[in-house]
Amino acid sequence: MAVRYPIHFKALPILTPKGNPFEVPTLALKNSIEDEMRDLKAWPSKLTTQTMTALALSACDRIKGLRDAVIQGLLQNLETDLLLLWVNAPPALLQLQKEFWLPLVQKFNAEMEMDLHPVMTLSTPSVVSALKLKNYLESLSDFQLVGLSHLEGLTHSLILAVLAIKCGISQVFEASELHETFQRSLWGEEPLDMERSAQIQKEVEETLAFLGCLNAH
Known part of the structure; x- marks a missing residue:
């Protein structure tokens, strides 16, 4: 099974808006997404204006059946x-x-x-x-x-x-x-x-x- 890196918010792993584990395939992407999320007050959030996070969420939630x-x-x-x-x-x-x-x-x-x-x-x-x-x-x-x-x-x-x-x-x-x-x-x-x-x-x-x-x- 491919390695997956869970995204953390306030030191805790989080789920996507559709309830899937928010996990990405590389540590570099995990770090970049968590950097985008640094100023958020809560999760989930209206975060889709942040490109890396929005793309990763699409990969986790939307692409499989499409x-x-x-x-x-x-x-x-x-x-x-x-x-x-x-x-x-x-x-x-x-x-x-x-x-x-x-x-x-x-x-x-x-x-x-x-x-x-x-x-x-x-x-x-x-x-x-x-x-x-x-x-x-x-x-x-x-x-x-x-x-x-x-x-x-x-x-x-x-x-x-x-x-x-x-x-x-x-x-x-x-x-x-x-x-x-x-x-x-x-x-x-x-x-x-x-x-x-x-x-x-x-x-x-x-x-x-x-x-x-x-x-x-």
Whole structure:
């Protein structure tokens, strides 16, 4: 049986909102979650704004009966993956897509034995076979699958999420914001847009940290 580390609150092990033992697979994740919980007055609490704790609770309470549906949804989302939907103008942006996104698509193809090609916006990429990708997703633990699914939702890219876990790429947020960053370079920064971007970046980084904790001892 896999080792599980119980989460403690006020020196006592606790249950999830659904009554399951709140246990995680690594000591690093246990320590990170307990650090998030340090300022809480009571448990359970409205804690879902804390990324690591919320993801761990989802892995404990929600994912078990939903794995097949989550995996199927991720595979379907590949057809509208951000890194496959390019724009062909202006030329400077097209060049950035070639320099930044294309190597990531090629790396994903090599890892998953696929042959995905970017298309211009308003077209749909052709996904012929995703058997190795499906097998890979099925091999993930509940905690890894929750983290990957959340990262895919934040970045709109299964390609980025898979490469982050499997290959350790670090520029996940930068890749997902390529178009927005380019537009800001032309038109300047809007406060509300920058606030939204900063919040997404924070959550992406926290999700990557969550996934990193799953590989730690």
